[in-house]
Amino acid sequence: MRHRPFALLLSVVALVACVAVAPSGAGAPQASAERPHAVIFMIGDGFGISQLAFSRNVVVGKGKRFVLESLPVVGLMTTWSASNAVTDSGAAATAMGAGVKTDNKHIGMDAAGKPVSTFADRAKEQGWKLGYVTTTRITHATPAACYGHVINRDDEWTIAEQILVQRPDVALGGGAAFFLPAAKQGKRTDGRDLLEEARKLGYAVWQRGDAWTSPPPDRLLGVFANDHLAYKLDDARLPPERRDPPLDKLTSLALDVLTKRTDGAKDDRGFYLMIEGGRIDHACHEHDAAGCAAEAADFDRAVAVVLEFQKKHPDTLVVLTADHATGGLAMNDTVDWDAVKxxxxxxxxxxxxxxxxxxxxxxxxxxxxxxxxxxxxxxxxxxxxxxxxxxxxxxxxxxxxxGVTWVPRINFQDTFGHTGEDVAVFAGGPGSSHFAGEIDNTDIPRLFCKLLGWHDPN
Ligand SMILES: [Zn+2]
Known part of the structure; x- marks a missing residue:
């Protein structure tokens, strides 16, 4: 997607028209200055306000700010699920993906177990390209809720099949084991090789060690580890050839695929890209404060790539939030910051x-x-x-x-130590002002649809 002068002129005309004509109530703001040409939605899994403040102090230091904090619009978001005041990632991602409250552990299903359609589905219907990037398995709860529909988030075998049903243009992360049969070091017992099936559907499949061609393929499935991508603290100690790609590199690659013109000059399609910093949550589940900060830093470097892209393509809406906080990490005055580092x-x-x-x-x-x-x-x-x-x-x-404290009790049945306080929302670009104030996680896809003049996903 390149921003042509013609498109710029068009949006100026649209802006003037929008100012001149009285707003038509709940009508679609089609072609208005608030209508984004692309939406990038970034989720820091488990990245509560305490995790943000704590990591900021470790990574950039007191009095300084993460890149993500330069997004101009800030709000707060409630995160409760249908089954619990404290959400898990499945219910949260379903709320943010489809605008529906559901029970913990559900993915793309309402509380009654009925499949719901997602904002990503709506975007695809409208001819937009789709991309998902994560540091976890691509079949893990947060990315899964963009395309998958299962009652139990742990059924990643089925989720892996479902990514080939929705067929996003690009999906990058870990989780090769759920795509591969046991004979190829995978976890599938049905003998299916979903990576081979993806190739037959026209995807290029990239795994660790494969050369990244430029320009990238039109459709790309990148599974760079059998499980999640390695924790940044551990990855940094490996020789370069054994390291996993960092989130900023994956983000650049996804943007290259999504903005690649596949139909000559006519192809200037919009896109929806979901980017997850997925292991902030994992580090906090394990009560690993330094790990939390290292994953947050990795996420923030991806934000820098996104904001650089947005500078060149100002018709891109960027919204960033967390699905919940994790571990009860407290920003208290006993922390020995040098020790954490x-x-x-x-x-x-x-x-x-x-x-x-x-x-x-x-x-x-x-x-x-x-x-x-x-x-x-x-x-x-x-x-x-x-x-x-x-x-x-x-x-x-x-x-x-x-001097770091964590939640003393863990509920092993449900969220394994998430906490239910509101999370921060940061936004910038066309329509971003709608994300200010107090919103609910189900408002996210509804606001996207409203800005685009599309019907709600459900
Ligand atoms: Zn989560």
């Missing part, structure tokens, strides 16, 4: 090393910058039910030293 790996990796890699207190001390972890700490981590609980045990022990 000293941590060299994720607590999940460290937990794995202690539990099955044979590592002891020496590695914990080396990676956290302390000297007083001992055998008792190692025993608690080894006795944990799994690596995640081991990471949380480490997180609590490290938190006492770093």
């Amino acid at each position: 000293r941590q060299k790996c994720s607590l999940l990796w460290l937990s794995g090393q202690v539990r099955s890699g044979g590592a002891g207190a020496a590695l914990i001390n080396e990676m956290t910058g302390y000297t007083d972890f001992g055998d008792e700490d190692v025993k608690v981590v080894r006795d944990a039910v799994d690596d995640y609980q081991g990471a949380r045990e480490l997180g609590h022990r490290l938190g006492r030293r770093q």
Whole structure:
């Protein structure tokens, strides 16, 4: 999508027309100055206001701001789900994708289990291109709610099939295992190779180590890891050839696909791009404060790419929010910021090393910058039910030293430690003023549709 002088002239004319003619109530603001030519929706999973403030202090320092905070419009958003005052990512993403409140764990289904259509579906009907980018498995709850419909978010086998039903133009993240049969290191037991099926549908499929061609393919499915993309703290310690692509690079690649002209000069289609910084949430589930900050920094670098794009294409609406907060991370006055910055790996990796890699207190001390972890700490981590609980045990022990506090109890049945406070909304571009004030997560797709003059998805 290149912004031609003709289009600019047209939008100036439209602006004048809009000012001159009285607004027609709930009528569509077609071709008005508020009608975006493209929508980029960014979700920091688990990126509550506390996570934002905490990470800002670690990453850019006191008194400075993340790039994302330069978006001019700021609002607050309620996030409750149909089943709980505290949402999970599935219900939140369904609310933000389809404008429907549903039960936790549902993806693209209402609370009664009926499939709902999404803003992405509406955009596709209108001839827009679609793109999804995440640092998690592409089949994980947040991206899944753009295209998938399942009662249980853990059914990622079905979700992987559903991405080939909606067929977005570009989808980038991890999660190859849910596309591949066991014979190819996958988790599918039905023998299907969905990556091969994607190729037959006209997709280029890129995996880790594949060369990125420029210009990119017209349709691209990029699954760069079997599971989620690696935590930034861990990825940074790998040799370059084993690293996963960072979110800013994936974002640039998605924008290249979405703005590529596939039909000569006539193809100047709008697009909807959802970008998720998906592992802020995971780090907070594991009570890993330094991990949270590193993932937030990765997300913010992707925002820089998006805002650079928006500068060249000012008819792009950018909206950024979180689906919920996670872990009860508090921005309290006991935090030893230098200690948080000293941590060299994720607590999940460290937990794995202690539990099955044979590592002891020496590695914990080396990676956290302390000297007083001992055998008792190692025993608690080894006795944990799994690596995640081991990471949380480490997180609590490290938190006492770093002065970081987390939610003391975790509900293992539902959200695993999300919290339900309102989250921030940041927006810029045409129509962005509608995202100011207090909105609900179901308002997001409705506002997109209103600005575009489209019917609500449901
Ligand atoms: Zn979430």
